[in-house]
Amino acid sequence: MIIVTGAAGFIGSGLISTLNAQGFKSIIAVDDFGQIQKAENLEGKIIQEKVERDDLFTWLEQNYKDVEFIFHIGARTDTTEFDKAIFDKLNVNFSKDLWKSCVKYQIPLVYASSAATYGLGELGYDDNEALIPQLKPLNPYGDSKNDFDIWALEQKEKPFFWVGLKFFNVYGPNEFHKARMASVIYHAFNQIKATSKMKLFRSHHPEFKDGEQMRDFIYVKDLIDVCLYFMHHRQDSGIYNLGSGQARTFKDLVINTFKAMDKTPEIEFIDTPIDIRDKYQYFTEANMAKLRAIGYDRPFHTLEQGVEDYVKNYLIPHRYL
Structure with missing residues (x-):
């Protein structure tokens, strides 16, 4: 067992x-x-x-x-x-x-x-x-x-x-229940599906441009x-x-989500919520x-391969792993 x-x-x-x-x-x-x-x-x-x-x-x-x-x-x-x-x-x-x-x-x-x-x-x-x-x-x-x-x-x-x-x-299949703690790809898919655009956190760090915060x-x-x-x-x-x-930017991630959904990228930036702003990792x-x-x-x-598989084979058909 x-x-x-x-x-x-x-x-x-x-x-x-x-x-x-x-x-x-x-x-x-x-x-x-x-x-x-x-x-x-x-x-x-x-x-x-x-x-x-x-x-x-x-x-x-x-x-x-x-x-x-x-x-x-x-x-x-x-x-x-x-x-x-x-x-x-x-x-x-x-x-x-x-x-x-x-x-x-x-x-x-x-x-x-x-x-x-x-x-x-x-x-x-x-x-x-x-x-x-x-x-x-x-x-x-x-x-x-x-x-x-x-x-x-x-x-x-x-x-x-x-x-x-x-x-x-x-990130990947079976995170439908995670609400706020789900991956950015999951949130991007739902936002793009509903509004044809995606909101990302604005950078509050002088060394990182908006959308260029990097994560592994x-x-x-x-x-x-x-x-x-x-x-x-x-x-x-x-x-x-x-x-x-391999660290990649949130912008890379979202652009690949748009691509997997066959949509033209449209990204807006919003302030990072106060409750997590001073606890935010800009690079991992x-x-x-x-x-x-x-x-x-x-x-x-690769990020490109993973996002494409996740979006096309799990998110669009709402299929579980």
């Missing part, structure tokens, strides 16, 4: 779909299934059992002998949430308990960290574990992910194989491939970046050398 937490979410549901396609049918889906807006993400997936998030550790006590692997993808990911207690409960303490269970029951673990841990990138975007305690995230979400990374590295007792993956800006956008299919690589690889434990390795780019060095050699989608 393979456990996937956050199973009904964006990345978790896509991971289950790919596991199914590769012949893995004994999937234990863990989530807060009371959030019915995510239910469509699991339609058509082959799942052995659904387990409520709060019941997972009781379930593990009874079934650990049959568990082969755990993907811990579930988390509170809202970067505009500032209640630290929520992040402590869902992102830090739950993850600690799952780590301890993996140690106790000798279960390999892959968990989701985040590029939000890098803050403004003062120390760069290298997945050097020695730098992790010095990172300065910009919000409680980033703090929670970095707090757990630090804790994991400090532990004397570790799962016999474990990996933390710092997800950069992920990674297509969810590439992210899932890396997760599955580690499930099969099961060596070289540690914390790794997971981005495309994953150094992917560490992952490549252990033998991962599959190419990542």
